[in-house]
Every structure is written in structure tokens, then in C-alpha cells.
Amino acid sequence: MDYEATGSAALAAIAAAPDLAAIEALRVALLGKKGSISALLKTLGAMDAEQRHSQGPRIHALREAVTEALGARKAALDAAALAARLARESVDLTLPAPERAGGSVHPVSQVMDELAEIFADLGFSVATGPEIEDDWHNFTALNMPESHPARAMHDTFYFPDRDGAKNDEGGREMLLRTHTSPVQIRTMLAVSAKEPGGAPLRVIAPGRVYRSDSDATHTPMFHQIEGLVIDRGIHLGHLKWTLKTFLAAFFEREDIVLRLRPSYFPFTEPSVEVDTGYSWQDGRRVVGGSGDAPGHGWMELLGSGMVHRKVIAAGGLDPDQWQGFAFGVGVDRLAMLKYGMSDLRAFFDGDVRWLAHYGFAALDVPTLSGGVGTPL
Ligand code: DAH
Numbered sequence: 001m002d003y004e005a006t007g008s009a010a011l012a013a014i015a016a017a018p019d020l021a022a023i024e025a026l027r028v029a030l031l032g033k034k035g036s037i038s039a040l041l042k043t044l045g046a047m048d049a050e051q052r053h054s055q056g057p058r059i060h061a062l063r064e065a066v067t068e069a070l071g072a073r074k075a076a077l078d079a080a081a082l083a084a085r086l087a088r089e090s091v092d093l094t095l096p097a098p099e100r101a102g103g104s105v106h107p108v109s110q111v112m113d114e115l116a117e118i119f120a121d122l123g124f125s126v127a128t129g130p131e132i133e134d135d136w137h138n139f140t141a142l143n144m145p146e147s148h149p150a151r152a153m154h155d156t157f158y159f160p161d162r163d164g165a166k167n168d169e170g171g172r173e174m175l176l177r178t179h180t181s182p183v184q185i186r187t188m189l190a191v192s193a194k195e196p197g198g199a200p201l202r203v204i205a206p207g208r209v210y211r212s213d214s215d216a217t218h219t220p221m222f223h224q225i226e227g228l229v230i231d232r233g234i235h236l237g238h239l240k241w242t243l244k245t246f247l248a249a250f251f252e253r254e255d256i257v258l259r260l261r262p263s264y265f266p267f268t269e270p271s272v273e274v275d276t277g278y279s280w281q282d283g284r285r286v287v288g289g290s291g292d293a294p295g296h297g298w299m300e301l302l303g304s305g306m307v308h309r310k311v312i313a314a315g316g317l318d319p320d321q322w323q324g325f326a327f328g329v330g331v332d333r334l335a336m337l338k339y340g341m342s343d344l345r346a347f348f349d350g351d352v353r354w355l356a357h358y359g360f361a362a363l364d365v366p367t368l369s370g371g372v373g374t375p376l
Contacts, residue, residue, distance in 0.1 A: 006036070007062045014069045020081075023074050030066050037063050104359025108223050108347060111335040112206045115225055118249045119204045122242065124227070127203040129183035131210070132159075134172035137182035141314035142267040150266050154178040155212040157220075176210035180226035181267060183207070184307070184326055187228060188315025198317040200231040206331060217344055223331035230307070230317065230324035236260075236272070239304055239325035243274055247287070247301075251338060257290040259298055268305025268326060276301045284340050302329035 010030055017023045030037045040059050044052050105113075116126055129137070144150050157176040183205035191199050205226040214220055229238065240260060247256045256276060263273035275298040277291035291298030304327030309319035332344055339358060341347070346354050 003040075003058050003062050006040075007065055010037075010062075010066050011069050014066070014073050017073055017077075020074065020077055023070060023077065027070050031063065031070075037066060103362070104355055105362050106347075106355065107335040107339055107341070107358050107360070108331055110360045111331050111338070112223070112225070114250060115204065115206065115246075115331070115334075118246055119227070121249075122202070122245065124202045124204050124229075127183050127187045127205045127228075128207065129177070129180070129186045129205065131177055131208055132174060133177040133182050134174055136172050137185050138175060138177050138179075141185040141311065142181050143308050143310045143314075144266045148266060157210050157212055178211055179209050179328060180205045180207050180224040181326070181328060183226055184228045184267070184311065185315055188230065188312070188317055191230075192316030198230075198322050200229075202229050202231075203227070219332075219344055219348055221348065222344070224328055225331050227304075227327045227329075228307070228324060229326075230312070230315075230322050232322065234306075234323040234325055236270075236306060236325070239272075239306070239327070242325075243302070243304065243327065247276060250334065251287045253288045255288045257288075259291060263303065263305075265303055265305055267308050267311045268303075269308045271303070271305035273300055274302050274304055274327075275299060285337065287337060301333075302327055304328070 010026075014023070014026055017026055027035075029035055032038065037059075041063065044056055044059065047055060138156075139148070139151055139154075140146070156178050159174040159176075183203075187201060187203050187205070191201050205228070207223065207225075208221055209224050210221050211218070212220060227242070229242070240258065244256055244258055247258070248254060259275040259277070260272045261275065263271045265271040275291065276287050277289045277293070277296050278285045278287050278299055279289055279293070279296045280286070285299065289296055304325065307324040307326050312319040312322055312324065332347055335341070335347075336344065341358060
């Protein structure tokens with residue numbers, strides 16, 4: 001058979017193909033399942049060894065040449081089409097740009113950034129820890145041993161293992177952290193591992209926390225910011241000054257009045273609940289002034305205290321050498337108080353109208369949240 005004649009006829013047809021549809025039709029006719037060259041390849045099976053030896057390479061060479069020609073012609077047609085489009089189309093730079101719906105910074109991210117900035121001015125750096133925690137960091141090291149009633153109060157999400165029983169990873173149950181306090185332990189352990197004698201530290205730890213709880217003021221996921229200061233000779237006065245300074249900066253008011261009430265947290269001794277004075281303006285609580293002033297009231301804002309000796313020891317530090325204070329505050333609540341939202345659940349609905357109303361313009365400066373969705 002005259003493969004060469006078949007070949008040149010095919011190549012001529014390919015070279016003359018006027019458009020992509022013609023190329024595709026040729027590919028099917030030549031190389032498709034029922035194509036002529038595919039049919040030639042099938043004849044090899046019926047040949048004897050000698051024949052196959054002489055014909056095989058020629059048929060394969062024919063198929064290769066045709067394949068290559070199809071590809072080359074297709075590329076040439078594509079390039080010509082693109083050149084024609086470029087010549088035809090032009091961009092009118094004087095036309096107004098279509099309006100793009102811009103995103104906004106979520107109030108929670110905004111408030112976390114504000115807090116990081118305020119605390120940076122006070123010498124605090126930002127620490128992080130995992131949201132999937134173990135019960136040792138979340139409870140035991142924070143002076144809540146296994147039978148401690150405070151554990152039950154936390155409505156913890158535990159991870160069941162495959163049998164549906166509680167997960168037990170190397171003796172530690174895994175859970176979704178119920179507060180940012182375990183970051184205290186992780187931070188102290190990191191410092192004591194690096195500096196065996198210990199070293200002063202000042203950190204805040206903002207992040208997501210989880211509890212099995214849901215109503216107008218509780219969501220199963222919410223945000224806290226933890227503060228921890230470890231140094232020598234730290235006392236309650238340092239705590240009060242720090243909280244007052246931070247709240248004055250955050251609410252942008254000089255007249256923040258705090259009321260410290262004795263309280264109980266397993267990880268602090270003494271523990272203090274911190275209230276702030278507020279007044280009503282346009283049906284909203286506005287932080288500022290003494291809660292005892294006429295028309296004012298006190299509202300509970302955060303928990304804090306002097307870090308318990310056992311917690312300092314769990315962090316690998318000597319409690320006779322190092323003291324500290326800690327506090328924990330709800331970020332969502334701070335955002336609601338400062339920016340006047342009333343329903344916590346709306347924070348996590350993802351309604352773009354709510355976000356457009358309460359969100360913040362993104363600035364061209366690096367922020368803690370780094371924009372939408374960056375995990376802390
Ligand atoms: N972890 C506590 C909670 O989630 C809040 C808290 C209270 C944190 C006192 C602290 C603290 O660091 O000292 O309810």
C-alpha cells in the first residue's frame with residue numbers, strides 16, 4: 001500500500017483546513033476510532049511477522065506525521081484567531097469601571113486588631129494556641145483537675161473516638177478549647193523551655209473558643225482575648241492599671257471607672273471580676289463614668305486575677321520567683337459594646353447586609369487578622 005500517498009493527501013487536507021471545526025473533523029476521520037489511519041494500524045494484527053516488521057514503522061510514522069500536522073495547524077489557527085480578536089477589540093480606558101462590591105473587615109477582626117495595637121503599646125506581644133486542645137492544657141494545668149466542678153460548667157465539646165467513647169490521645173482527651181486560658185500554659189512552657197530560670201513575659205492571646213451553648217447572648221463559637229503578665233513582684237495594682245489603661249484606649253474615654261469584685265476562678269488567686277460603670281444613651285449602654293452615679297450602672301466586663309501558684313508551676317516556672325496576673329474577656333461582647341450591635345448571633349450569620357453595615361474598611365496596613373479568614 002502507498003502509505004506515502006495517503007500521507008501527503010492527509011497532510012494537504014490538514015494544511016488547507018480553514019478553521020478549528022475542520023481540524024476536528026479531520027482528526028476524527030484520520031485518527032478517530034473509525035479513522036482511516038486507525039484502520040491501517042489495525043491491519044498490523046493480521047500480518048505475518050516479516051510484513052509487520054516492514055510495514056509497522058511506516059504506518060506508525062504516518063500516524064505521527066498526521067498527529068503533528070493536526071497540532072501545528074490547530075496552533076496556527078488559534079494564533080490567527082487571537083490576533084484577529086486583538087486587532088478587533090480595544091479597551092476604552094475612559095469608560096467608568098464597573099463597580100465592584102468590596103468586602104469589609106468583620107467587627108471581631110477589627111476589635112482584635114484594635115486590642116493588639118493597644119496592648120502592643122503596653123509591651124505585649126500576641127501568642128497563639130490550638131483550637132483543638134487537650135484536657136491537660138485546657139483544664140488540668142489551669143488547676144482544674146479531673147473531678148473539678150468548673151469543668152462541668154464549661155459545656156465542653158469533646159471529640160469522641162471511633163467507638164463513640166471519649167477520645168483519649170496518649171492519656172489526654174481532645175476537645176475544642178473552652179477558653180483562651182490554655183495559651184497561658186503554652187506560653188509559659190515555651191518560655192521556661194527556652195530559659196530554664198524563667199523570664200518575664202507579657203502576652204495577649206486572641207482567638208476562637210467553643211462551648212455547647214446557644215441563645216441570643218451565647219453562640220457555640222465565640223472569641224476571647226487572654227492577657228498574661230509574668231514578672232517579679234507583680235501585684236493587683238499592675239492588673240488594675242493595665243485594665244483601666246486598655247479600656248480607656250479601647251473605648252476612647254478618659255472616664256473609665258472600674259469596680260473589682262472578689263470572685264473565683266480556679267486559675268487565679270485572688271480572683272477578681274471586673275465591672276465597669278456605664279450610662280444609657282439613645283437606648284444603648286455606653287461605657288464610662290462611675291456606676292454609682294445617678295442614671296448609671298455597673299456591668300460585668302471580664303474575669304481576672306493573680307495567676308495561681310499551681311498554674312505558674314504547671315507552666316514550668318518557680319512560683320516563688322515569678323508572679324503574674326491574667327485576664328480573659330469576650331471580644332464579641334467588647335465589639336457589641338463599642339459598636340452597638342444587639343444580637344450576638346448576627347456576628348456569625350454571614351449576612352452581607354449586616355457586614356456592609358457593621359464592617360470596617362480595610363486599610364492598606366498589615367493587621368493582626370490580615371484580612372478575612374486568616375486564622376489567628
Ligand atoms: N477563662 C475564663 C473563662 O473563659 C476567663 C478568665 C477569667 C480568664 C480569669 C483569665 C482569668 O485569665 O484570670 O471564663
